Amino acid sequence: MKLVSVSSSSSLNFRAYDLYQKIQTQLLRTLPTRKDSIYRRMSPLGDPKKSVVPVLDQWIREGNSTYKGELQRIIKELASYKRFKHALEVSLWMTNKRHLPVSPFDVSVRLKLIFKVFGLKEVEDYFSKIPENLLDYPVYLALLNCYTISRSVDKAESIMWKIRDLGYGTKPVWYNLMMDMHLRLGNREEMTGLLTEMERKGICHDQFTYSVCLNARVMASDAGGMDKIVRKMESDRKNIIHWRTYVIAAEGYLKMGLIDKALAMLNKLEGQLSTSKENSTLYVLILKLYAETGKKDELYRIWNVYKSNEKVMNKVYFGMMRSLMKFDDVEGMEKILEEWESSGLVYDFRVPNFLIDTYCSDGRLEKAEALISKGISKGGDASVTTWCHLAGGYLKRNELPKVVEALEKAISVCPPRFKSRKESVITCLKYVEEGESMEKVEELIKFLRTESLSKEIILEEHDENMNGKFIIEDEEDKREGKF
Structure with missing residues (x-):
């Protein structure tokens, strides 16, 4: 994918153009939904190796129109499904092919997509080509986001000095990013220093500030410190308490074995x-x-x-x-x-997989096999985890040919980047045929289960905006739309 420099659209006033686009987008929302759309055409292209650009080009060749607001929503939607490469293609197509002017917010989103697809070096190369008139608040925030996720302390610190000079560092989001990075690196003193700076400058805490502070107290096994933060959070009239902060507190108390305190947080969660x-x-x-x-x-x-x-x-x-x-x-x-099963919901093997695992663990393989067959007959697609559970059950019975058969089925439904593990199955077959160590077979099953379960978990970490996730400051969210 070729990354070109950002165009400043010469004399066009991008803020006025964005206002026009937003008004146009609002008007479009009042129209009937089209049966055909760009997104509907590109949504089946889940393989990141396949480009969505031909779909976009074909849409225009057919005489269809496209609007910046529509493309921005598509980028957001693709990113929400972790289709970062496709989202970046749409972003670049928007300016390189359609010649639509970009705002600082568009550039910030593009920076984060480049980071996801290519890494930090490409982000820095792209940043160096951004015209001066587009170097605004959200662009520096996106760059800081990339640096903190990469744990590039010196570079992150340099951006913080820059934004202080520019007068941007008056909102908590900048400090939240830095504190979260230092917390993950174990730099408690630096984190404390940033909190002190916030208090000295009168910068209010928000839900993410309290989340970082709670996580720090959890890591220190400091229940008393957690109590103080919860009380401060609840007495802070300027802060709207998000339920994820209570989740952090509940998990922290559980980690320390303080069940009653965890139950108190659960009671507050129910209230939300x-x-x-x-x-x-x-x-x-x-x-x-x-x-x-x-x-x-x-x-x-x-x-x-x-x-x-x-x-x-x-x-x-x-x-x-x-x-x-x-x-x-x-x-x-x-x-x-x-x-x-009687609810009529789409058959999702993640639901029966827990029972399949239980059956395979206690030796009731016939029940597991029957449940898998039933699910497939109902239109479900058995997952990597499903077949790994079965392979593990067969291994306990020493039914080695069935172990390999189940593993081959697991590999056949693996995501593209795990297809190379097919060689491991062949190696396992060799171990089975030669009667050698079964530890390699167990190791492969464990690997595949771990990898596939990480894909099947429906919830991210309790605080979706921390620990490697991108943060967009609240006011930017309201004005531009969340990424």
């Missing part, structure tokens, strides 16, 4: 259900946390509340099955699975 726009995610987290407290009755209570108040979704069934597995409640899992 009436106002949250992410209820399905919140329900899954509450189920997970109640399972970790060992409160099985509370787990079922929340499950029944969810079913009576919300539209049932696969990911919440997934969360309930995962939570029940912590109690080895096979009977409960079977009942939930039966309920899920």
Whole structure:
């Protein structure tokens, strides 16, 4: 992919143009939805090796029009599905082919996409070509984001000095990024210094500031410090408490074995259900946390509340099955699975995989095989995890040919970047044929399960905007739209 320099669109006033585009976008929203769209055409192209540019070019050749607001929404949507290469292609096509002027926000999004696709060096090369009139608040914020995620301390510090000189460093987002980086590097003194600077300058804490502070207290196993931060957060009238901050607190107390304190945070989380726009995610987290407290009755209570108040979704069934597995409640899992199968939801193997794992672990392979066959007959696609569970069960029975067969099926449904592991299956076959160490077979099964489970987890870390995630400051979100 060729990365060209940013065009400043000569005499065009990009702010006025963006205002025009936003008005136009609002008008478009009042029109009937088209049956055909650019996004509908490119959405099936999930393979990052395939370019979406031919789809975009064909759209224009057919005489269709496109608007900047529409392209920005497509970029956002693609990025939300981690299709960063395709999102970057759309961003570049928007200016290189359609010659639409870019704003600092567009450049900031592009910088982050370049970071995801190519890495930090390419980000810096691109940044050096940005015209002076586009070097604004969101662009420097995006660059700082890339530096902090890369843990490039010196470069991040240089950006912080730059933004102080420019007068941008009056909002907490800059400090949150730096503090999170130092926390992950174990630089507690630097983090404390940044907090002190915020207080000296009268910069208010926001939810991310409190999240970083809580994480620091969790890492130090300082329950008393956590108590103080929670009290300060709740008494801060300028801060709108996000439920993810309570999740951090609950997880921290659980890590220290303080069940009663964790339950108090869970009670506050339940209080957020009436106002949250992410209820399905919140329900899954509450189920997970109640399972970790060992409160099985509370787990079922929340499950029944969810079913009576919300539209049932696969990911919440997934969360309930995962939570029940912590109690080895096979009977409960079977009942939930039966309920899920009768719900009419799309067959998602992530839900029965927990029960398949249980059956394979305790030697009931026939039940596992029957469940897999049933799922496939219902239109489900058995995942890498499914076949690895089965391979593990066969290995316990020393049914080596079946182990290799199951592993071959696992490899066949692996994401493209794991296809090379096919060689490992062939190696395993060699071990089986020659009767050598089965540790290599177990190692492969463990690797594949670990990799595939990381893809199947429906929730990111409790704070989606920290630990390697991109932060966009709240006011920028409202004005430009979240990335």
